[in-house]
Amino acid sequence: MIIHNFTNDYSEGCHPSILQALAQSNLAQEEGYGDDTHTKNAADLIRKFIQNSNADVHLIAGGTLVNLLVLASILKPFESVIAVTSGHIHTHEAAAVEATGHKIDVVPAVNGKLTLDNLKPLISPIPQYNVAKPRVVYISNATEVGTVYSKKELTELSEYCHDHNLILFVDGARLAAALTANSNDITIGEFARLVDIFYIGGTKCGALLGEAVVITNDELKKDFKYHVKQRGAMLAKGRIMGIQFEQLMQNNLMFQLATRANESAAKIKNAMAGLGFSFLTDSDTNQLFPILPNALIEQLHKSYEFMLWQAVDDEHSIVRIVTSWATPEEKVEQFINDLKNQCNEMSMMQNLALQNHYS
Numbered sequence: 442m443i444i445h446n447f448t449n450d451y452s453e454g455c456h457p458s459i460l461q462a463l464a465q466s467n468l469a470q471e472e473g474y475g476d477d478t479h480t481k482n483a484a485d486l487i488r489k490f491i492q493n494s495n496a497d498v499h500l501i502a503g504g505t506l507v508n509l510l511v512l513a514s515i516l517k518p519f520e521s522v523i524a525v526t527s528g529h530i531h532t533h534e535a536a537a538v539e540a541t542g543h544k545i546d547v548v549p550a551v552n553g554k555l556t557l558d559n560l561k562p563l564i565s566p567i568p569q570y571n572v573a574k575p576r577v578v579y580i581s582n583a584t585e586v587g588t589v590y591s592k593k594e595l596t597e598l599s600e601y602c603h604d605h606n607l608i609l610f611v612d613g614a615r616l617a618a619a620l621t622a623n624s625n626d627i628t629i630g631e632f633a634r635l636v637d638i639f640y641i642g643g644t645k646c647g648a649l650l651g652e653a654v655v656i657t658n659d660e661l662k663k664d665f666k667y668h669v670k671q672r673g674a675m676l677a678k679g680r681i682m683g684i685q686f687e688q689l690m691q692n693n694l695m696f697q698l699a700t701r702a703n704e705s706a707a708k709i710k711n712a713m714a715g716l717g718f719s720f721l722t723d724s725d726t727n728q729l730f731p732i733l734p735n736a737l738i739e740q741l742h743k744s745y746e747f748m749l750w751q752a753v754d755d756e757h758s759i760v761r762i763v764t765s766w767a768t769p770e771e772k773v774e775q776f777i778n779d780l781k782n783q784c785n786e787m788s789m790m791q792n793l794a795l796q797n798h799y800s
Contacts, residue, residue, distance in 0.1 A: 444779075445772040446746040449645075450615075450702060450727055450765035456647040459688045466684060473677045475500065480683030486690035487641065487653055492630035497656040499665065500682040501674050504614045505534045507640050507652050512577060513541040514668040515608055515638075515661060521573035522610075523563055525550035527585045529612055544573045552722050553584030557597055564605055578602050581612040583619040587724025590619070592627040599635040608658070611639035617646045617699035618726040633657055643682075647689055647698045647766045651682040698766035702727035705764035705773050712777040716784055721750070721759050729762045740783045745776060 446452050454460075471477035484498035501507045508530050512522055521544040524531050530538050531545055538545055548559040555578065566572045578598065582590045590598075602609040613619075616639070620629060633639070637658035643651040656662050669675045676682070689695040706727045710720070713731050721730035730750060733741075735758055738749070750759040764773070 442744065443746055444744045444775060445768075447762045447764065447768075447776070448746045448748055450763050451645050453765060453767040455649040455685065456688070456694065456698065456766070458694070459648065459685050462684050462688050463681070466680070471680045473679065474675050475679035475683070477680040477683055479680050479687050483653070483683045483686035483690060486687065487655065490629060490690060491633040491655060493633050493657055495657075495659075496633070497662045497665065499654040499656075499669060500679065500686060501640075501652050501654055501669070502650050502676065502682070503644060504529070504612065504640075504642060504652055505537055506672070506674050507654055508534065508579075508612060509537045509541060510665075510668050510672055510674060511610055511638055511654065512538050512543060512579075513672070514665055515577055515610075516541075516543045517576070518542055519574055520576035521546045522577040522579050523548065523555070523560060523575050524579040525553070525555050525559075527553055528579060529581060529585055529614070530579060532585070546573070546575060550584075550586075553581075553586035553588045554590060554594065555580050555598065556594075557601055560598075560601065564607075575607065577608045577610050579610050579612065581614070583615045583622070583724075583726045583728070586722045586730055587726045587728035588722050589622045589624050589726060590627075591624075592631065595627060595632065595635050602637075608638065608661070609636045611636050613640045614642035614652065615645055615726065615728075616641050617695050618703055618728075621696050621699040621703055622725045623703075624725050637661060641695075643685055643689060643695070645765075646695050646702075648685040649681075651685050653686055699727075702764050702766050702768065705768045705770070706762070708773050709762060709764070709777060712780060716781065727764045730759050731762065732757055732759050734787070737780075737783055737787060740787075741780065744779060 480500060487498050488494050488496050523546045526547050527550050531547055546563050548563065563575050599609055619625060638656045638661055640655060641653040703726055706729050710729050718731050718733060720732065732753055735756055738758060738760060748761040750761045752758045
């Protein structure tokens, strides 16, 4: 029997306040295609939150669609986007970006992050006019392996992009988790001033669906809605997403939910570290990547769902454990207790095997 699913942070529906707001507004007539009062109010709340009254805000159903829209709207046919090998646009989106006719220039990641050392060699391609011209720098925060960019790292990337006529685009599917991480040292206002375009993910942080695209670079605002409409992303009932972000942005709800998810993961991380296990990355967001014995993974999989990330050797593998805004505290405690019990049983069996070997 599966006790709990730690595979992702979108297995649950949405925060109850969103369901209540959707029900209460259900029969009220509203304009379509994002011109409803809820979407307009949500956009105003987001602009206030990021401390930029001039930003454009667009609510889009999902992250892959956002990445496709943003990159297709920016890139000319001969231009490319730079991403790390673990970047979501490279690993999890069925070549959506490439299907628009644009190349992804991939570089190695350092703890899931793009570094200047790995970025710089791609900026002046040789021979000129014979290869794709880099134009957009794509990063995720939090990264696909749970790490968070520091203010220093983001500032360096931003300044380099500005100096080399590059657009800095941040995949913010788990931005709320990054901003509420203990290691985070940047405010949302500072963050918004450093990047050209980003999004605030709702799907993974309490919404039924939806991502809020925020455009701060004036050059990128023109005609973006044409791209949204042409790609089928402009919903007639845009109010569905407007109501959700209206709720999430009120009273800091989204970031309370992200904090809760991070804290649940921290409890599991501390328990695993206490048992002597190491991790792929030092994540303090809601994604953990512990390195566990395969025998332990097999036992835990009888009661819990989580992702097998990659093999380390014949006896150990990295798994991904994800907590959400709705992960019950008692399920976290039960997982920790089962983990400890399994470790104790395995230790006893190993000791018994040693005794039998030397007897």
